[in-house]
Amino acid sequence: MATRAPRLTCARALRGGLALLTAATAYGLATVAAAQNYPTRPITLVVPFPPGGSTTIVARIVTDRMADAIGQQFVVDNRGGAGGTLGTRQVAKSAPDGYTILLGYTGTLAIGPSLFPNVGYDVRADFAPIGRIAAAPSAVVVHPSFPAHSVAQLIAYAKANPGKVNYGSAGIGTVGHVAGEYFAIATGIRLVHIPYKGTGPAITDLLGGHIPLSFSPIPAVHESAKSGLLRMLAVTSAKRSTLLPDTPTVAESGVPGFDAVLRYGLVAPAGTPRPIIERLNAALRAALDSAEVRNRLAIEGAEPLPSTPEEYAVDIDHEETQWSKVIKASGAKAE
Numbered sequence: 208m209a210t211r212a213p214r215l216t217c218a219r220a221l222r223g224g225l226a227l228l229t230a231a232t233a234y235g236l237a238t239v240a241a242a243q244n245y246p247t248r249p250i251t252l253v254v255p256f257p258p259g260g261s262t263t264i265v266a267r268i269v270t271d272r273m274a275d276a277i278g279q280q281f282v283v284d285n286r287g288g289a290g291g292t293l294g295t296r297q298v299a300k301s302a303p304d305g306y307t308i309l310l311g312y313t314g315t316l317a318i319g320p321s322l323f324p325n326v327g328y329d330v331r332a333d334f335a336p337i338g339r340i341a342a343a344p345s346a347v348v349v350h351p352s353f354p355a356h357s358v359a360q361l362i363a364y365a366k367a368n369p370g371k372v373n374y375g376s377a378g379i380g381t382v383g384h385v386a387g388e389y390f391a392i393a394t395g396i397r398l399v400h401i402p403y404k405g406t407g408p409a410i411t412d413l414l415g416g417h418i419p420l421s422f423s424p425i426p427a428v429h430e431s432a433k434s435g436l437l438r439m440l441a442v443t444s445a446k447r448s449t450l451l452p453d454t455p456t457v458a459e460s461g462v463p464g465f466d467a468v469l470r471y472g473l474v475a476p477a478g479t480p481r482p483i484i485e486r487l488n489a490a491l492r493a494a495l496d497s498a499e500v501r502n503r504l505a506i507e508g509a510e511p512l513p514s515t516p517e518e519y520a521v522d523i524d525h526e527e528t529q530w531s532k533v534i535k536a537s538g539a540k541a542e
Contacts, residue, residue: 242305242480242481242482242483242486243482245305245482245483246277246278246279246305246306246486248279249279249280249281249282249306250277250279250280250282250305250306250307251281251282251284251308252266252270252281252282252283252284252308252309252310252473253286253294253295253297253298253307253308253309253310254266254283254284254285254286254294254310255286255287255288255292255294255295255298255310255312255315256285256294256312256405257285257287257404257405257407258285259406259407260377260406260407260427261343261406261424261426261427261507261509262310262312262471263283263285264426264507265310265341265504265507265509266283266310267283268500268504268507269491269494269495270283272493272494272497272499272500273491276489276490276494277486277487287404289319289323289380289541290314290319290322290323290378290379290380290381290384290541291312291314291315291319291380291381292315292319292323292326292327292328294309295309295315295316295319295328296326296327296328298334298474298476299327299328299477300476301476302476303335303476303477303478303479303480304479304483305479305480305483305484305486305487307475307476308337308473308474308475308487309334309475310471310472310473311334311336311470311471311473311474311519311523312469312470312471312472313382313468313470313526313530314380314381314382314385315380316334316474316523316526316527317330317523317526317527317530318380318385318530318534319380321530321531321534321535322379322380322385322534322540322541323380323541324541330523330527331520331523331524331527333476333477334475334476334477334523335474335475335476335477335478335479335484335516336472336474336516336517336519336520336523337472337473337475337484337487337488337491337516337519338472338487338488338491338492338513338514338515338516338518338519339470339512339514339518339519339522340470340471340472340473340491340504340509340511340512341470341471341495341509341510341511341512342468342471342509342510342512343424343425343468343471343507343508343509343510344425344442344443344444344448344456344467344468344469344508345382345383345386345422345423345424345425345442345443345467345469346422346423346424346425346428346429346432346439346440346441346442346451346454347361347390347421347439347440347441347443347457348421348422348423348428348432348437348438348439348440349361349420349421349438349440350413350414350418350419350437350438351435351436351437351438352416352419353419353438355440356438356440357460358440358441358455358457358460358461358462359460359461361440362394362396362461365394365396365397365398366395366396369396369397370397370399371399372396372397372398372399372419373398373400373401373418373419373420374387374398374399374400374401374418374420374421374422375401375402375403375409375412375413375418375420376400376401376402376403376409376421376422376423377402377403377405377406377409378402378404378405379400379402380541383406383409383421383422383423383424384400384402384539385467385533385534385537385539386422386467387422388400388533388534388537388539389465389533389537390422390457390462390465391537392533392536392537393462393464393465394462398420400539406424406427407427409421409423410423410427410428410431413428413437414431414437422467424469424508425442425448425450425451425507425508426506426507426508429450429451429508439451439454441454441455441457441459441460442456442457443456443457443465443466443467443468444456444468445458445466445468447459448508449505449510450505450506450508451508470512470522470526471509472514472519472522472523473487473491474519475487484516485516488515488516491513492513495513496513
């Protein structure tokens with residue numbers, strides 16, 4: 208009996224190993240089959256901010272055309288909270304089956320992880336990049352009552368009144384928030400950040416004169432600036448916006464090297480099968496090839512940046528590195 212026990216143990220181990228291999232093979236075949244048939248039902252695109260902001264606008268522009276390319280409807284699901292990190296964390300924990308994806312955004316993928324403690328996701332490990340959508344600068348805008356008609360005058364006024372110039376943003380951790388911190392560091396001034404629950408409320412208070420300054424998405428302030436309700440001083444990109452060719456950049460206005468551009472893209476939970484990622488990337492690129500989509504993005508101040516999943520992964524890594532340095536230098540913290 209003593210000599211037979213090892214043989215029995217080996218036989219059981221072999222049967223167990225074969226069972227695991229069979230199960231893994233079956234799972235793999237099922238995954239491939241599911242990816243080949245994908246999608247068979249509507250796809251949820253989570254926008255981790257309240258409705259009405261630039262993120263929602265961009266999401267709807269691209270998904271309207273992606274639905275035609277992929278043959279299924281996209282349902283835009285706004286899940287705001289904690290500077291966009293709440294909805295982002297929820298997608299990170301979603302099933303990697305291609306039916307719940309995320310509108311990737313500089314604020315949530317590059318800023319949030321450094322600003323918020325225990326953010327609940329790792330941008331490099333928890334997401335599978337699908338592709339970039341577009342890049343867009345913000346605008347430096349002031350209320351007409353504010354005594355500055357240029358970036359140079361804004362800097363001079365803030366230096367003469369340290370800690371007395373408030374600026375509003377869509378919330379802690381958003382690009383508008385950190386762009387203000389970046390601007391203050393780059394110019395040696397002190398600004399006081401006033402966070403709001405979304406771009407809409409911040410612009411409402413700016414229009415009402417309750418705050419004098421904001422670093423806002425161009426779509427949110429463009430019409431008000433044209434009508435004289437707000438004064439646009441500059442755009443935050445290294446190059447002038449194609450939508451606002453007569454508006455100088457911050458860099459041109461005496462702050463060399465200043466560049467604060469937000470990027471939009473699509474990501475899925477890590478582990479999403481590669482064929483699904485490729486199918487979504489192809490649909491996204493087809494949408495961005497559309498003249499209609501490109502024109503609609505241009506109206507929103509965004510320039511299309513189609514990419515491969517790998518190129519978007521490089522962008523995410525670069526942006527997280529850039530903004531984490533700004534946050535550390537500014538001492539900004541989310542409460």
